Amino acid sequence: MTFKEKYGDWAIVTGASSGLGVEYAKQLAGRGLNVVLVARRAELLEKLADEIKTTNNIEVKVVPLDLSKQGFIDELKTQVEGLNIGLIVNNAGINCEGDFYRGDLRRNLNMLHLNVEAPFIIAYEFGKKLVERGHGGIIFTASSSAFQATPYLSHYGATKSYILSLAESMNYEFGTKGVDVIALCPGFTESEMTKGLKGSPLLMKAAPVVQTGIDNLGKKAFVVAGIGNKVQTFMTQRVLGRDLSRVVTGSLMGRVFNRANKKKK
Ligand SMILES: NC(=O)c1ccc[n+]([C@@H]2O[C@H](COP(=O)([O-])OP(=O)(O)OC[C@H]3O[C@@H](n4cnc5c(N)ncnc54)[C@H](OP(=O)(O)O)[C@@H]3O)[C@@H](O)[C@H]2O)c1
Known part of the structure; x- marks a missing residue:
């Protein structure tokens, strides 16, 4: 089966108004799939739709x-009724960074709904349909933060650990049903x-990150994007172990976000 035969006619891409989602939409359109673009900002989605429709x-x-x-x-489900959906890209997400105890509770709960609940519900509802169809795929955007504790991104990292675990397990179960599942883990x-x-x-850059995910769909249960992130993940998983990883990651994240916060001022 070609990519289009296996994952077409339509792909749903969530978080398609910016960043990785725009890139997923462009690359899937480039492979001949029709695309459903989902996010809140309609004007950005319309602009992208015009661009990828005419190009592809x-x-x-x-x-x-x-x-x-x-x-x-x-x-x-109402909006996509009648479309032959073959691929789901569960990509929309937000983060909450900084000291855990200072984080805004409402934003953190919103992140929980968006990063965890929504991709689970979408995978559950459309996963059933893909299994019935007998072929298709689901891509989850997890994160390299999914592999270890991530101080200063504590709750965000936890949402991504959930996604990675879910995707890996679904990969095993759905693999026997002709449906490919992968977690893309960007740094x-x-x-x-x-x-x-x-x-x-x-x-x-977003393009090589997304390409890594799409290229490995049907080959792996998860993939880390980029050599630097692969080395980092290898170190935390295989060399440092959980305790040391937490300390090293905490020290790195503390420096990254302090620098980012200073720039914002
Ligand atoms: N960038 C990174 O360094 C990085 C690293 C690892 C993992 N990731 C993951 O990659 C995914 C994409 O993020 P990004 O980096 O591309 O960030 P981004 O540019 O901020 O894009 C986030 C997307 O999610 C959508 N979104 C946010 N809230 C939403 C809501 N309530 N309902 C529907 N859509 C919503 C946004 O669209 P609207 O605002 O228009 O709704 C936007 O399209 C996320 O899951 C993120 O956790 C990113």
């Missing part, structure tokens, strides 16, 4: 939707989320 001769559906709101799934990547780190050598 595909169809695009724009679905402005807040995925952190209760009941969003009914709206999403720091250029996007709106990392605008405070602009110019930092730590940042990867």
Whole structure:
């Protein structure tokens, strides 16, 4: 089966108004898939839709939707009714950085809904349909922070550990049903989320990050983007162990976010 036969006719990409989501949409359109673009900012989605429709001769559906709101799934299912969905990209996400105890509770709860609840509900509802169809795929955007404790990104890292674990288990179960599941684990990547780190050598471009995820769909249960992040993950997983990883990561994150905060002022 070609990529288009296996994962077409349509892919749903959440968080498609900026950063990695824009790149997923472009690359999937480039592989001939029609794309459903989901995020809150309709005008950005419309602009992207115009661009990828004309460049790739595909169809695009724009679905402005807040995925952190209760009941969003009914709206999403209604909007895509009748479309032959073959690929889900569970990508939308926000972060909460800095001292855990100073974080805003409402934003943290919103992150929990968006980063954990929404991708779970989407994977549950559309996963059933993909299994019935007998072929298709689900890509989750996790993070390199999923592999170890991440002080100063504590709750965000925990949401991504959930996603990584879910994706790995689903990969095993769905593998026997013809449905490929993968977690893409980026490190720091250029996007709106990392605008405070602009110019930092730590940042990867979104295009190679997303390509790593798409290229490894059907091959791996998870993939870390970029050689630097791969080395870091190898070190935390295989060399340092959980206790030392927590200390080293905490020290690094403390420095990264202090620097980012200073730049913002
Ligand atoms: N950038 C990094 O360094 C990095 C590293 C590891 C993992 N990631 C993950 O990559 C994914 C994409 O993030 P990004 O880096 O591309 O950040 P981004 O540029 O800020 O994009 C986030 C996307 O999520 C959407 N979104 C936010 N709140 C939403 C809501 N309530 N309902 C629907 N959509 C919502 C945003 O669109 P609207 O604002 O228009 O709704 C936007 O399209 C996230 O899961 C993030 O955790 C990023």
